[in-house]
Amino acid sequence: MTDIVTIRRALLSVSDKTGLVDLGKALAAKGVELVSTGGTAKALRDAGLDVKDISELTGFPEMMDGRVKTLHPKVHGGLLAVRDNAEHVASMNEHAIGAIDLVVVNLYPFVQTVAKGGTREEIIENIDIGGPSMVRSAAKNHDFVAIVTDPADYAIVASGETTLAQRRKFAAKAYALTASYDGAISQWFARVDQGETFPETLAITGARVTELRYGENPHQKAALYLPAGDATQGLAQAVQVQGKELSYNNYNDADAALELLAEFKHAEPTVVIVKHANPCGVATASTLVEAYEAAFQCDSVSAFGGIIAVNRPLDGPTAEAISGIFTEVVVAPDADEAAKAVFAKKKNLRLLLIGEIPDAKREGLVAKPIAGGLLVQTRDNGAITLDDLKVVTKRQPTSQELQDALFAWTVAKHVKSNAIVYAKDGVTAGIGAGQMNRRDSSRIAAAKAAEAAETHGFAETRTKGSAVASDAFFPFADGLLAAVEAGASMVIQPGGSMRDDEVIKAADEAGLAMVFTGMRHFRH
The missing domain is CATH 3.40.50.1380 (Methylglyoxal synthase-like domain)
Structure with a gap:
């Protein structure tokens, strides 16, 4: 040698x-x-x-x-x-x-x-x-x-x-x-x-893009990798226009925002606000700035220091509105010069331009390490349409209630279980995430809606006359009754509980309309 x-x-x-x-x-x-x-x-x-x-x-x-x-x-x-x-x-x-x-x-x-x-x-x-x-x-x-x-x-x-x-x-x-x-x-x-979804041997390789400052916590190390092969356009390929280096948590939360935004890729102007990987406000409106203001009002406390994703090129008025509070990351397909000029004054804000929003229905595998192994599953790209809904109550839902229900259901898919989402007129009214029982998620979501009404001077809480979505079935009627107390008029849930009859009866007694989807969206 x-x-x-x-x-x-x-x-x-x-x-x-x-x-x-x-x-x-x-x-x-x-x-x-x-x-x-x-x-x-x-x-x-x-x-x-x-x-x-x-x-x-x-x-x-x-x-x-x-x-x-x-x-x-x-x-x-x-x-x-x-x-x-x-x-x-x-x-x-x-x-x-x-x-x-x-x-x-x-x-x-x-x-x-x-x-x-x-x-x-x-x-x-x-x-x-x-x-x-x-x-x-x-x-x-x-x-x-x-x-x-x-x-x-x-x-x-x-x-x-x-x-x-x-x-x-x-x-x-x-x-x-x-x-x-x-x-x-x-x-x-x-x-x-060979058409094997789960190969006998799974080879996962990638090229390191950069080492990050640290992981979820300062004592952890982290890096960003690009998967080998043809990757979906997303955050890893985004152009960072300005701002500090992205952290592990920035990437994780921004990805949660982008995955939810992908559901509204072809919708009217839509804004998603995420905090700690959970949406705290989502809205669709005729303009981007109107959508931002509506989403922000859902939970303006949680929005502070959050991640914002939009499905249209960012404009100056929307950037001005976003600049009203501290925001960690803004994700957009593009941004005009006026928006860039506004954000240039916020040197710590990261602006990421992704070009193409990913397809929410794309296929692929997701992996999660466990002690001694690796769990692998297909992506949750399941979606429902109006034709998939089964009305199970005496009262038939109105056309507007059905639209609100689908909107709430789409958002709930991206909320950590147990998930409850109230929505009305294309705007989330209250979101309850990650609780150990569905009743508490219902109550938390309603409480947030009540706080928003008081903070922003609404005539009444947005949960009044709203549709409420549950990511999985109501195992007992108590979660549904909490939604009744909040003023919801429409319920969308998977169904399939041993106590479905009890829950349907409670809905009928309260005069609610309720539909079953036959599909759940647990998110752990």
Whole structure:
């Protein structure tokens, strides 16, 4: 083992030609022999560089449409030979195997081919075999060989020599690449080609974007990763226009806001306000500023220091309204110059522009670690329409009550269980989240509505004549009776309790209309 290795022979084989010619010229200037394959060799020759074809090194031509070219002892022997091992050196001499000191490889674009909708044949052809083999051989023998898989590292090896510390770092990066690459292939085979929702082996890989200041609490560490493969456009891809670095909690809460906002992607101007991953105000109106004011009035206490997400490009008047209190993060598809100018005065406010709002109905898997394992489930992309509702009470709901019920139900889906949401005219009136029983959630939501009425001078609490949504069935009539006390006129719930008849009877006695959805939305 030695610290400094002088590069005398380099093998270059890349699908992404970014920076290739400059690297080739730098190495050639240091007297490095360049060995290459196919299109890489052509690109180097076109730049006026002397290049030895891989077939000259191996004594075999590239064959089978390029599938077989580097899988040869004169390649892998030159990569794997331990240079200070006498037996290895003797074998090299006996079989005329020359040492290779540097390998520059990036792999066939498998993920990109899948993302662009390639045919099965195209996808299979873009599974790299020789590339990962060379990467792994070179990385294993990093005491003597440098493996470079990232064009960002070309400048390091352009000097013509490498240190042991550099080679170790390259090796770690190389194995991460092959693990991610093979993971993407295995998951494509399992989930797309074979139609398995839950593969026998689940490979989860990602690229680190940045380390965060800390995790949920200051004593915890955290980082942001991008999943390997074609990722949904979301917070991780957002452009941060201004503000402090995002924290773990900022990302978590902003994602909760964005997931709820996605339900209203195609709705009228809608504003979602979230605090501690729970919505505290949601409203739809004719303008964004009107929607913000209505959402804010639902729970103006909790809105302080919250996260705001909007489904329209942010405008100046809405930005002015938002600037009235301290806000951690604002998420929007875009923002006009007037809005940016307003927020520029709030240097700590983070403004995130996401471009495209995600599709609430998109498919995918979500994972949650538990002690000794990992729970994996499909996304909760379940939704209902008016046609899915079953009226179970004597009184039929009005058209407006049904619209309010669907609105409340949509919001409740994103509230931590046990969840109760009152809504009227496209505005949340009160939200009760995360209680151990549904009755308390009902009472908390009603209390918040009463406080909002007093704070903002409403003639009456917004729960009067509202629709109330419960994320799961009412196991007893007490939760429904709490809604009656709050003045709700309409109930939407999954149904399915052993005491459904008791709950329906209570609703009938109170003159409520009630519908069952047949679908629940627990959120833990």
